[in-house]
Amino acid sequence: MSVPLNYYIVLSMVLFALGIAGVTTRRNPILIFMSIELMLNAVNLSLIAFGRYLGDAGGQMLTIFVMAVAAAEVSVGLGILIAIFRTKDNVDVDVLNGLKG
Amino acid sequence: MTLQSILSGQGLMFLFFAAAAIASGLLVVILQNPLRAALSLVINLFSVAGLYLSLNAYFLATVQVIVYAGAIMVLFLFVIMLLNMGQANMHTSYRGVRTVAAFASAIGLGGLMSAVAIKGQAAVMLPAETMVSGSTAGSVEGVGKVLYNPSLPWLFAFEWTSFLLLVAVIGAVVLAGKRQQSSEGKA
């Protein structure tokens, strides 16, 4: 085992930060979604790396569940997106401010 | 990290896939065209799969490619094309003045978390002999033996995950299915 765990963790953090940047800057919900996938992947990577270095199979198990949940999330999320697009003709998240207080 | 360790098999793999993952991840965030961003995400997912391989998680690397890069990304592309986002709001894709704040916070957060990770170095650098023996742990057999072991907590969660997916499928159909009245009434 030649590469230290830190390297994987820092890489995971960088990918996570990129994901956050994407989620907060993008106005297109599809791209926000993809940024979320990026963040999920970063977390998966850290999970597997930790599992590997700590000798615990749980990291990989959790990753499996994260993937399953991500798949579910994407299918529902895209469904919502289509529904919104159908009614609003606009999927700019800055315009969809129905939560405004 | 020493030079030898970098030049070893795992080190080279790590360097290559890490560079690819960061580059493609950056592209996902900055590219204007959703199609191109999606393709960058596919490259990113492949790179992460490579990193899984470097961590001996063979089965998950395969699943990553098949489920993520295959199924999920196809769904993304399908929706992008369905909604005809090829050109539509290309030039308004960024959120103006908020972008600066967003990037600043992202960099700050990434840096901070990395700092935490480096600070905790001593705690997580374990001797090699305590690790799971490389060959079987990440294989289909190794994963299966842990996942389907009734004495471990994963089996129960796994069964419920199938239910979750069923609900998600039904939900997606209900949401995306055509409803004449509601859609036209609001349009």
Added chain:
Amino acid sequence: MSTMLWLIPLIPLIGAIINGTIGPKLGERISSGIAILSVIGAFIAAITVVSGVSSSAGHSVESDAVAWMTVPGTSLSIPFSFHVDPLNGGMLLVITGVGALIHIYSASYMHGDKGFSRYFAYLNLFVFFMAVLVMAGNLPLLFVGWEGVGLASYLLIGFWQEKWSATQAAKKAFIVNRIGDVALLIAMFIMFREFKTLNLYGDSGILTQLSSASTLHVQTGVATVIALLLFGGAAGKSAQLPLFVWLPDAMEGPTPVSALIHAATMVTAGVYLVCRFHLLFEMSPLALQVVAWTGGLTALVAACTGVAQWDIKKVLAYSTVSQLGLMFVACGCGAFTAAMFHVTTHAFFKALLFLGAGAVIHALHGEQDMRKMGGLASKIKSTHLLVLVGTIAIAGIPPLAGFWSKDEILLAAFDHNKPVYGLAAATSALTAFYMWRMYMLTFQGKSRVDEHTAHHLHLPDARIVLPLSILGVLSVLAGFLNAPAVGMHFYSDWLAPVISSPEHSHNSGLVMGISVLVAFVASAMSVAKYKNVSPESMEKSGAIFAFFGSAMRIDDIYAAVVVKPLTGLATWSSLSVERNGARGILRMGHSTVEGLGKTVRRWQSGVVGDYILSMAFALIVIISIVLVTGTRGGN
């Protein structure tokens, strides 16, 4: 026997609860039936108890004491306990007996009213509280009854809630009574200090202590204070000067209520209270003087006012105030037997007159103005006859009840207090005058009833005539319960265990002669004056008439002296204290919150990206804190 004591208040209470809860569902017949039967039940129980009183050793019946309030470490122990002796036994019979008659009458009078069962619930509640008041074995329980009858009176005066004047009158009665109640409360406090107990009867009871003069350590000054405070309470409840103003307004309630509460029973509670504590009053000549003079003045003022009223119920109301004044004259002259006797006879003939007036009002579809009556004698014969009996009785013409009881009072006043006797004699003359005036205006002369009403008179049914007849018989005969002149003194013998019989006065012949003469002369003058009164003469009224008609403008004086300054203070504090002070502070609080909310509100842009950004910032802050404090990092 002691269980019977509990039944007297409990049966009407049960009736009140039934009528007050499910009454409206029962229909008029069952609802009034329950109410009437419960009071008749109480009457039967009262008869049983009172007949037991005369045969029992100590001439009293005591109930078991059920624990209510005890203050550890002191002698203050207040149980639920009832006590009946000849004094309150007689009251009980009047309350339940006349009460039952008026319940029967009400069933017809209130027919068709939308609050029918509510009315009977209140009326039963009144009987319950009145029984508690009269039978109470200790002062706090008496006070419960005292306030309870006030509540029932309030509810019944304001029974027609949709009438503004009725609600105002109810409020007035309640508030004016409160003034007297405060005096009664203070009297209770002082009595506890002096007697170390609030129980009235028994070995260490207040009345027992009072009766054993040798061991009593209460100073005359203290006794005077207590007596005057008690009389203050009595003056509120029994409508004496200066607190009588509520009673005429109380006529806003249904007429049977006026008969039961504001003529026969509740208003005599003050007289009862004074008689109950007659030993205390006898200790203080000053208090007796005050009682006598207050009673005399009230009697005269109210009688003068009664002469100048056009409303038939108002005449009777002022007459009641006047008669109550006479009762206090008797108390003030030490003739407590005469006072209680007049309470009893007055209950009969005043209830009769009120119910008769109610029958007239009922017949005329609610008309109360005597200027629009007249000539009714031939139209409602039975009512006419019975009201005539009541009029003769109250006017003091022998041998009806009013003559005998009033004569006792006048005799006592003559013996003890000549100036007050003058007031009382003048009152008697005026009483005869205005009662005949009322009778003549209502029943004799030309009919001034408008055409439509005259042809559609509501003739009284049996439920109205029966109680009237019974009361009429009692008004004729009750006087002979205590007519020493013809050798009858059942009543004073009956009360003897509680109130010692008065010594025989050698002035009785003289006083009786004057009384008879005055009664006849006044009656004759009245009949002559109002025999053929013309409608025109009624319309014009002089300044003196108006002055008397408004009860010497006492209401206006109160309005100027009490009500106006108070409402002024309330308005001032509402405008300055409330609006600028209290409300200003509150406004400061809410404007702070509102301003804060308006500022924070901008944060809620509704754009999901902003929320995520906020989360990211928060994470940075949290991780920075962890990193700097370093509680978990390194080793």
